Amino acid sequence: MQSNRNIKILLVIPSLSGGGAEKLFVDLLKHIDIERFDVHVCLFTHEIDYYLNLPKDIHFVYFRKRHKIDFFLIILRLIKVINKERFSCVHTWLLYANLLGIFAKLIVNLVYKYDFRLIISTHNDYVEKFRAMGIKGILCGWLVRVFFNKADHITSISNTAACGLIRKYYLKKQKVRVIYNGVDLDEIKKRSHEPITECEWFGDKKAQIIVSVGALSSHQKDFRNLLYAFESIAFKHPNARLVIIGKGPERLNLELLSQRLGIIPRVKFLGFQTNPYKFMRNATVFVLSTLYEGLPIVILEAMATRTPVIITNVSVANELILDGEDGLVVPTGEPESLAKAISVLLMHSDLRTKISIKCFETVSSKFNLNSMLKKYQELY
Numbered sequence: 001m002q003s004n005r006n007i008k009i010l011l012v013i014p015s016l017s018g019g020g021a022e023k024l025f026v027d028l029l030k031h032i033d034i035e036r037f038d039v040h041v042c043l044f045t046h047e048i049d050y051y052l053n054l055p056k057d058i059h060f061v062y063f064r065k066r067h068k069i070d071f072f073l074i075i076l077r078l079i080k081v082i083n084k085e086r087f088s089c090v091h092t093w094l095l096y097a098n099l100l101g102i103f104a105k106l107i108v109n110l111v112y113k114y115d116f117r118l119i120i121s122t123h124n125d126y127v128e129k130f131r132a133m134g135i136k137g138i139l140c141g142w143l144v145r146v147f148f149n150k151a152d153h154i155t156s157i158s159n160t161a162a163c164g165l166i167r168k169y170y171l172k173k174q175k176v177r178v179i180y181n182g183v184d185l186d187e188i189k190k191r192s193h194e195p196i197t198e199c200e201w202f203g204d205k206k207a208q209i210i211v212s213v214g215a216l217s218s219h220q221k222d223f224r225n226l227l228y229a230f231e232s233i234a235f236k237h238p239n240a241r242l243v244i245i246g247k248g249p250e251r252l253n254l255e256l257l258s259q260r261l262g263i264i265p266r267v268k269f270l271g272f273q274t275n276p277y278k279f280m281r282n283a284t285v286f287v288l289s290t291l292y293e294g295l296p297i298v299i300l301e302a303m304a305t306r307t308p309v310i311i312t313n314v315s316v317a318n319e320l321i322l323d324g325e326d327g328l329v330v331p332t333g334e335p336e337s338l339a340k341a342i343s344v345l346l347m348h349s350d351l352r353t354k355i356s357i358k359c360f361e362t363v364s365s366k367f368n369l370n371s372m373l374k375k376y377q378e379l380y
Contacts, residue, residue, distance in 0.1 A: 009380050012042040012101060014065070014076070018215050018247065018272065019297040020297030022182070024372075025093055029054050031373050037380060040085065044074060044097075071100070071371060077340045078104045083112050091119040098122070102150045119379055122178075125315045127164035128292035132220070145169040149224040153379055157295040160314045177379070180251045181262055181295045182372030185364060188304045192277035197337045198270055200293065201241045202282045208346050209241045211307075213276050213298045216248030216269075219291065220237050222312070223254050226289040228335035229342060237346050240266065245279060247272040281305035284352070285345045290314055291332055300367045303327070303359040310341050315371035326358040365378045 011029070016022045030053065032039060032331035039058045044065040061081060063074045078100055082090060092101035098120040105118045126144060130137030148154055148169065154176045159273045162178050196202045201209055210230065214221035223244060230242045244254070244267070251269055258264040273279065276298070280286055286302035286309045293314045302309050303326070311317050312332040321327035328345065330337040345352055 005040050007036060007089070007380060008038045008040070008087050009089045009091060010040045010042060010082065010085070010087045011091050011093070012097045013177075014096055015043060015045045016048040017045070018217075021093055021121075023297055024123075024181055025113065026054075027182075027369055028373065028376060029058060031184075032370065033377060034058070036377070039187045040087070042078065042081065071096075075100055075107070079107055079111075082108055082116065083114065084216050086114070088114050089117045089119065091376075091380070092328050093122065095140065095144075098151075099147065102147045106150060117153070118151045119155065119317055120148065120151045121155045121157075122161065122165065122294070123157055124294040125158070125161040125164060125292055127161075127168050128315055129220075132292055137166055141169060144171075145259065149175065151175065153177060154320050155379070157181050159261065160315045160319060160320050161294055164315075177375075179372055179375045180367055181297050181300060181367050182367050182369040183297065183300045183304050184369045185304055188301060190276045191275050192281035192305050194275055194278045196278050196282060198273070199243060199279075200229060201243070201268070202279070206239050207241050208237060208239050208284040209282070210245055210287055210342060211243045211302075212287045212289070213245040213280075213302075214288070214290070216244075216246045216250040216254060218248075218250070221246075222289045222333065223250070223289045224257060225312075225333055225335050225338060226287060227254065227257055227261060227267070229289070229338035230267065231263055232335070232339040233342050233346070234263050234266055236343060240346060241277060241281070242267045243270060244268070245273050245276050249339075277301060277305055280307050283307050285310060285342055287338070287342065288312065289332075295320070295367075299327075300363050303363040303367075306356040306360045308345050308355040309359060310338070310345070312338070321359075325355070326362045327355060 013025050034055050034057045042061045044063050063077050065210055092098045101118055130141045148171055156178050159178050162176050167171050201207045233240050258267045280302045286307045288299050288311045290312055295316055309327040313329050317329050323329040328341045330341045355363055
């Protein structure tokens with residue numbers, strides 16, 4: 001049996017580019033107890049967006065993924081690494097890596113007669129997500145139903161998403177564990193006070209700045225809804241400005257939509273930012289107009305900067321926010337409702353103050369990094 005000081009684990013994620021799951025992965029690596037765990041990390045690309053500053057004792061392995069057929073080649077490479085290193089635990093993140101981990105476990109068990117504990121982490125509400133994906137979503141749901149019970153543990157980032165996994169995809173209740181996303185409050189506080197040089201609006205004391213953060217690579221974040229809402233806001237609030245942070249192929253289409261709506265002079269697309277916290281802290285309001293979510297890290301980060309937040313009524317919203325107390329919740333896909341909520345916060349500084357205090361209390365007590373880290377390390 002291995003010593004508690006050298007439990008050998010492999011963490012697998014496709015990339016460290018962009019999204020909230022990737023940011024959580026990096027935070028986990030930064031704070032994991034390297035006195036207890038011998039940590040190895042497997043990535044499928046060299047693309048890294050996040051500032052790392054990781055412990056030197058973490059070992060990286062890169063598998064080059066170029067085409068969809070590489071799925072099978074990566075399985076073989078993963079099997080080779082697992083069999084050579086004899087990990088006690090393999091922890092995979094996101095659907096693609098989860099399926100790779102399951103197939104690798106089945107083959108290693110069969111061919112090498114060697115078993116390891118497999119933890120797979122889901123970072124979305126699969127019921128909502130797959131419903132929005134159409135035919136592809138039906139296929140993904142079938143894969144989850146057939147294969148996910150082969151894992152030893154399945155983590156979900158909300159009770160709502162966990163219930164969906166159990167009811168819709170028949171995953172075994174005893175295997176599913178809810179681990180809320182956690183944010184590093186100390187890092188956010190420190191970095192949120194860095195100066196903003198990327199946008200002159202933040203130096204204008206009269207400006208009322210609405211900030212939103214998310215990948216511009218799909219319709220999930222529904223930035224179109226936010227732009228339509230801001231068309232109304234721009235008419236009613238002459239000092240309102242909208243700042244969108246994130247990268248992706250949808251950026252040009254969103255810029256064109258802003259132009260058609262006549263709001264382009266009051267909208268800025270700043271691309272991916274390694275430090276979104278300084279923009280959040282200096283915003284008047286933070287908005288996430290998403291269509292589906294797991295447990296959105298950007299909302300937690302905005303709450304940690306004490307900025308009032310608005311989120312659309314996705315399945316996890318009721319676990320995050322009590323409407324009117326630590327944020328506002330509006331219907332998905334309704335720009336009129338979103339515009340009304342934004343307008344209320346822009347006009348009422350007392351409500352903004354109340355929400356900013358309450359939202360920080362919520363994220364500090366329920367969604368802190370130490371709690372998340374402890375629960376993952378218990379599984380390892």
